[in-house]
Every structure is written in structure tokens, then in C-alpha cells.
Amino acid sequence: MKPVIALVGRPNVGKSTLFNQLTKSRDALVADLPGLTRDRKYGDACVEGKSFIVIDTGGIGESEQGIDAPMAEQSRLAIEEAEIVLFLVDARAGLTPADIQIATELRALSKQVHLVVNKIDGIQEEVALADFHRLGFGELHGIAASHGRGVTQMIETVLAPFPEDEEVVEDPESGIKIAIVGRPNVGKSTLVNRLLGEDRVVVYDMPGTTRDSIYIPYERQGQRYTLIDTAGVRRRGRINESVEKFSVIKTLQAVKDAHVVVMVMDAHESIVDQDLNLLGFVLETGRALVIAINKWDGMTDYERQTLRNDMQRRFDFLPYVKIHLISAKHGTGVGDLYPSIRRAYDSAMIRVPTSRLNQLLADAVEQHQPPLVSGRRIKLRFCHMGGHNPPLFVIHGNQTESVPKDYKRYLENVFRKALKLQGTPVHLEFKTSD
Ligand code: GDP
């Protein structure tokens, strides 16, 4: 399991700047999406061979600014669950009463907190840091998040107790790993019960547990699956026993560990920040995705048509993702999820021979040449696969750093169409070899 780092601090100390620094090398798709980036709070990051999940908790200590209570509650839960808390303060502003208040709250949690003093660029570091020793968190980490200064070293220090990433060894027995995620009350538990309750399903006896999520292996029509149950359905003894607290971290870990994410949303509610933040995280990790709009029952034809149009518009930036309208309660449309899950899995795990990819690339270039850059044409020569889940296509040529965005989109579409990739993002990496 990846360690989780929570960024905490009052507004304007530089939390989102640090967040962006840590996650910057990731999928450009997320950065392209207006509405997702602004509110994006969960990130997938890797520094010096160690990957981790980073959460910008945003809300703490902002009470006078009236941020909405459920998000603040989510922030607090995230902090409680995180392994590492980075408490950010602003070297230029000096120690403020709000910092002292946050420090008190963090001490009450009795967890490991690292004090990070940001914006040390262009000022005398020693003087700037002196003030903050009073907070009593031991060693101070001076950084300039907007310049990237000190960031790698700080992360290395705080992650020192954690091992480097290991090669993931897939257990062939687990089949297709599906994470059912979504915010509270959208119907995750109902869907899990529906999926496992089908006649055709054989649920195996030995669920595994990792960090609170339960892994339920089962078989359906000869195919093995493992359901990652973030809602904790299987742990509840009786149906009406209280539902476990929704856990952001449980959800993020499940996404990272899945092959295919089924994101559940409620047809009767509008899409909120929490949905978009989670969606942003799923896109960033590159996981295959199927969207299930639940509670489709009991709607009039007019409401259904309106919803269908609305969803099409909202998700038109994700043309490769299948959107299903389901009723977990009545079972309508639930079985139809499987072909989409299967297709997304096959697409995410695809292996394509290099000769085929070279041919595809050559054809694509012939159809539509890359542009000239300062009088020289960009040349794209070879292509091979660099990884899967999501599929990564590595393209070699010259001046590849100048390949424009729309040409990358064009190539992505060529690969998508030719290889029939659905439900998974596609990553392209360019390498210049002259
Ligand atoms: P947040 O509210 O804690 O997320 O803070 P932001 O990341 O939005 O940063 C608040 C302001 O501080 C922005 O104008 C940033 O450009 C600026 N800022 C962030 N990091 C640094 C830094 O290392 N040095 C300087 N000089 N400014 C920074």
C-alpha cells in the first residue's frame, strides 16, 4: 500500500503549489480539464522511486471563511488516516494565530507531523525559520514550492522510513480487480450486493483485507473477478447495521489497486466537487473507468432524457468512457456493466507487437504529417509499448519535444481506433533519438 501524505495549513501558504509540484509529471489530461484542476485535491505522485498519494486537505482552520462543513469533515478524516502530515506555513507571513491553532489541532491527533516552511526564496532562510521553532515540531523543512527548491529533499526525508516501490506481482487468481467507488449514499453497497447476489456468481470463501477494504474473489461465467469493496458491505453482519464511515483514503487505495474502476453517481443529485476530485484522481492514476449513474428507477421518461443529455454533455471530455444508467436496487442495467468492464480491462492490459505499432505510426504519419519546427519537419520513426494499465506507447523520432498537443491527440485517436481501446486512458511518450 502506498503511503498517504496530507498537506495541511491555512489558506495561501502554498499547499496547492506544492501539490502541483509533486504531481506535475502526471497525465496532462487532468491538467487540460477545466473544473477538475481547480478543485483537484487527491494526487498520485512519485519521488525518487517511491510513490505515494498526496491529499491537499484545503479546509482546516478556515472556519471564518465559511467553507462547507462536509468537506472540512472529509479533510479531518483524511488527516486522521494519513501516515504523514505536512504542516505548511508561510515564511514571508511569519507565524500567525491560525498556524498556532492548527498546530494545536494536529497535536491532538498524536500523529507524525512535519513542519514545512514554504516561500523561503529570496529571503534569509535562517531568520525566516527561527520563528517557527516555537511550534515545537522538531526539524523544520525550508522549501520554495513554486521553484521546486528543497521539495525532493523534504519528501525524501519524510518518506525515509518507507520502502522503495517494488515490482507489482499480479496474482493470476484474482482475475479482473474492480473497485466500486463513489461518495456516500450513491448506492455502492447496494451495487456490491447486487453484483455478488446474481445466480451466476460463485463467491469464494476467503476474502483478503488490505487497509480496511475487503477483497472479494468471485467467478462469473468462467471469468475470475475480485471486487474491492470500499463500502465495507461484507463486514456488516446484518443489512441494517450502520454503514461504515466513508473513507477517502480507502477509496484512493482501492483505485490504485484496481484494474477497472466503476465510479457510481446518483442520478438524482448533481455532480459535486467530491465527485470531480475523485474522478480527477482516477484519471490521473490512469486506471480504466466505467461510470454508473445509479437510481435510474422511478424517473419519468422526460427526466431520463434530460439526464441522458446532461451526462453526455458533462462527460464529453471523456469520449472513451462508457456511461451506464443503472438501478442497483432493482438490478436494471447492472449485468450490462460486465461487457464494459471486460472491454476496459482488455484495453488497459493490451499488448501489441512492435511491428504492428511501427506500421500504425508510419500510416498515421503518411496520412497526416507532423508540422515543421523552425524549418525542419518533426520525424516520428519507431513505436513500441512501454507499459500497460494504462497502455503506454513510446514513440521515437527527432524534435519530439516540439510535437504539438493536437498532433498528440491525433496519434492517440489513431491508436485508439486501430486497437479498439475503450475505457482506458492512453499515454504517449516521445523520445528524441538524434
Ligand atoms: P494554498 O491556498 O495553501 O493552496 O496556497 P497556494 O498554493 O494557492 O499559494 C498561495 C500563493 O503563494 C500563490 O500566489 C503562490 O504563487 C504563492 N507561492 C506558493 N509557493 C511559493 C513559494 O515557494 N515562493 C513564493 N514566493 N510564493 C509562493
Ligand code: GDP
Ligand atoms: P453507499 O453509501 O454508496 O454504499 O450507498 P447505499 O448502497 O448504502 O445506498 C444508499 C441509499 O440509496 C439506500 O437507501 C439505498 O436503498 C438507496 N439506493 C441504492 N441504489 C438505489 C437504486 O438503484 N434506486 C433507488 N431508488 N435507491 C437506491
